Amino acid sequence: MTKNDSSKPTNFIHQIIEEDLKNGVNDGKVVTRFPPEPNGYLHIGHAKSICLNFGTALKYGGQCNLRFDDTNPEKESQEYIDSIVSDVRWLGFEWSGDIRYTSDYFDTLHEWALHLINEGKAYVDSLSAHEMREYRGTLTEPGKNSPYRDRSVEENLDLFEKMRAGAFDEGDCVLRAKIDMAAANINLRDPVIYRIRKAHHHQSGDKWCIYPSYDFAHGQSDALEGVTHSICTLEFEDHRPLYDWFVENLPVPAKPRQYEFARLNLNYTVTSKRKLKLLVDEQKVNGWNDPRMPTISGLRRRGYTPASIRNFCDMIGVTRSNGIVDMGMLEAAVREDLDANAPRAMCVLDPIKLTITNMPEGELAWFELPAHPKDEAMGIRKVPFTRNLLIEREDFAEVPPKKWKRLAPGEAVRLRGAYVIRCEEVVLDETGEVVELKASFDPQTHGANPTDYKPNGVIHWVSADNAVPCEVRAYERLFTEPNPDGDKERDFHEFINPESLVVYPRAHAEIGLKHAAVESRYQFERQGYFCVDPDTTENRMVFNRTVGLRDSWAKIQGK
Ligand code: ATP
Numbered sequence: 001m002t003k004n005d006s007s008k009p010t011n012f013i014h015q016i017i018e019e020d021l022k023n024g025v026n027d028g029k030v031v032t033r034f035p036p037e038p039n040g041y042l043h044i045g046h047a048k049s050i051c052l053n054f055g056t057a058l059k060y061g062g063q064c065n066l067r068f069d070d071t072n073p074e075k076e077s078q079e080y081i082d083s084i085v086s087d088v089r090w091l092g093f094e095w096s097g098d099i100r101y102t103s104d105y106f107d108t109l110h111e112w113a114l115h116l117i118n119e120g121k122a123y124v125d126s127l128s129a130h131e132m133r134e135y136r137g138t139l140t141e142p143g144k145n146s147p148y149r150d151r152s153v154e155e156n157l158d159l160f161e162k163m164r165a166g167a168f169d170e171g172d173c174v175l176r177a178k179i180d181m182a183a184a185n186i187n188l189r190d191p192v193i194y195r196i197r198k199a200h201h202h203q204s205g206d207k208w209c210i211y212p213s214y215d216f217a218h219g220q221s222d223a224l225e226g227v228t229h230s231i232c233t234l235e236f237e238d239h240r241p242l243y244d245w246f247v248e249n250l251p252v253p254a255k256p257r258q259y260e261f262a263r264l265n266l267n268y269t270v271t272s273k274r275k276l277k278l279l280v281d282e283q284k285v286n287g288w289n290d291p292r293m294p295t296i297s298g299l300r301r302r303g304y305t306p307a308s309i310r311n312f313c314d315m316i317g318v319t320r321s322n323g324i325v326d327m328g329m330l331e332a333a334v335r336e337d338l339d340a341n342a343p344r345a346m347c348v349l350d351p352i353k354l355t356i357t358n359m360p361e362g363e364l365a366w367f368e369l370p371a372h373p374k375d376e377a378m379g380i381r382k383v384p385f386t387r388n389l390l391i392e393r394e395d396f397a398e399v400p401p402k403k404w405k406r407l408a409p410g411e412a413v414r415l416r417g418a419y420v421i422r423c424e425e426v427v428l429d430e431t432g433e434v435v436e437l438k439a440s441f442d443p444q445t446h447g448a449n450p451t452d453y454k455p456n457g458v459i460h461w462v463s464a465d466n467a468v469p470c471e472v473r474a475y476e477r478l479f480t481e482p483n484p485d486g487d488k489e490r491d492f493h494e495f496i497n498p499e500s501l502v503v504y505p506r507a508h509a510e511i512g513l514k515h516a517a518v519e520s521r522y523q524f525e526r527q528g529y530f531c532v533d534p535d536t537t538e539n540r541m542v543f544n545r546t547v548g549l550r551d552s553w554a555k556i557q558g559k
């Protein structure tokens with residue numbers, strides 16, 4: 001991506017930065033960071049944060065770091081790190097320098113914890129977790145000082161060293177900043193800055209058995225990296241005074257500032273790694289990259305393009321007011337991109353045999369169709385017309401309703417890009433189900449205006465003799481409720497859509513798609529946008545439906 005893309009919409013963070021630049025703050029530098037915790041795959045909410053952090057650095061010619069916020073080793077893994085790295089790159093962003101880890105700074109953070117102890121601003125507390133909660137007070141009542149709050153510097157240094165050396169068990173004690181147990185902001189009531197975790201760490205191995213808390217690590221890591229604008233979501237607003245307290249009370253090399261924006265909430269899905277992990281662990285979906293998941297890797301597999309996700313993030317903007325964005329907006333973003341860029345093809349999802357009685361067996365006529373109706377540069381595609389064709393079962397009605405625009409007994413339709421045909425015979429099996437249609441074509445009708453054959457409409461088709469048998473997976477929303485997370489009484493599991501995946505095992509795509517690469521995207525005419533799934537093998541192609549041609553969900557909802 002190019003820098004200084006001033007066509008990108010601006011937002012309140014950019015206004016703050018422009019003000020800073022005008023006043024010469026931070027020597028005119030803009031440094032941001034994207035700080036994922038490697039405890040799950042990234043989701044569409046993270047895409048908003050990625051676009052904001054990397055996009056801001058690009059816009060102002062600054063730098064954006066990728067930093068893994070890895071202070072909870074039990075929940076983290078290399079698999080998550082790898083997936084996050086690959087998702088950020090796929091979205092089209094490149095970080096400044098090497099990948100960074102909060103664990104890179106564990107030595108410095110430990111020194112700074114000692115610094116606070118020496119200054120009388122931190123103490124080892126031996127209250128149990130339960131007692132600590134009791135002493136903390138509530139929103140309306142102040143907290144109480146811990147009986148261990150006045151331990152001497154020497155005792156604290158000794159106990160903290162014992163914590164570090166593994167002399168205590170998890171939960172025996174913690175290191176707390178000594179701030180104010182009566183502070184109105186609960187985050188300032190002597191927050192925990194180090195706790196014991198006897199866990200192997202994916203980066204630092206077994207070097208540490210004490211780990212810094214998020215609050216203690218985050219701002220200091222920002223300072224060490226020279227981050228100027230530390231952008232996070234609104235739930236950290238109440239942590240800002242603590243962020244500032246550490247920056248004020250430690251010998252940090254820079255003074256970063258924290259700014260908060262509203263997180264992205266999307267309807268008909270959940271954007272919480274914890275809940276997404278449950279869906280994966282309980283096998284409600286087929287892994288983190290299941291195309292129904294709102295993860296970046298799920299959207300990718302579903303057929304979303306990086307540009308469509310970036311455009312979506314631009315469309316929703318960056319504000320400080322929480323709201324819920326309609327899934328339809330995300331779908332509209334990919335539809336717009338694929339409408340302009342995806343070549344067209346025909347694919348029959350649920351086929352019914354159509355025999356062209358006046359086309360001799362073994363004969364073949366090639367039709368040339370544009371790959372894209374509005375983009376000649378995409379060239380043409382060749383589609384074979386033969387005696388044995390397939391059309392969509394739902395494009396035929398034995399007893400057509402009024403204003404039927406498709407095929408019916410005795411009626412004529414145009415086969416897209418080819419001839420007009422008239423249905424002359426309907427073959428039923430013993431159960432009365434239609435198994436075959438017989439029709440004749442009028443050779444006059446290709447290109448010319450039909451005279452005798454007045455077609456009802458246009459339907460898609462493929463040659464049964466020359467098509468690619470494939471499986472098509474059509475996805476619906478993962479939840480039936482707009483806000484599956486919003487009902488305190490009911491668990492989000494209750495709203496999982498049992499019909500979120502519909503498989504068409506006998507689909508047939510036009511022959512030109514035979515060697516289509518995994519992830520290549522097409523518009524299947526009259527159907528929607530589809531992409532080649534990685535489950536594709538040499539013998540069997542698999543397509544995913546990214547999105548329909550129109551917002552069919554709005555129609556279902558009666559909007
Ligand atoms: P989750 O709640 O899904 O576990 P998280 O906030 O714990 O998310 P992190 O890995 O800590 O996930 O997030 C990395 C960055 O992405 C943070 O700066 C966070 O504020 C931001 N982020 C996470 N979720 C969203 C969201 N829904 N909208 C915007 N930004 C988000």
Ligand code: MG
Nearest residue numbers: 036037069214
């Ligand atoms: Mg987090």
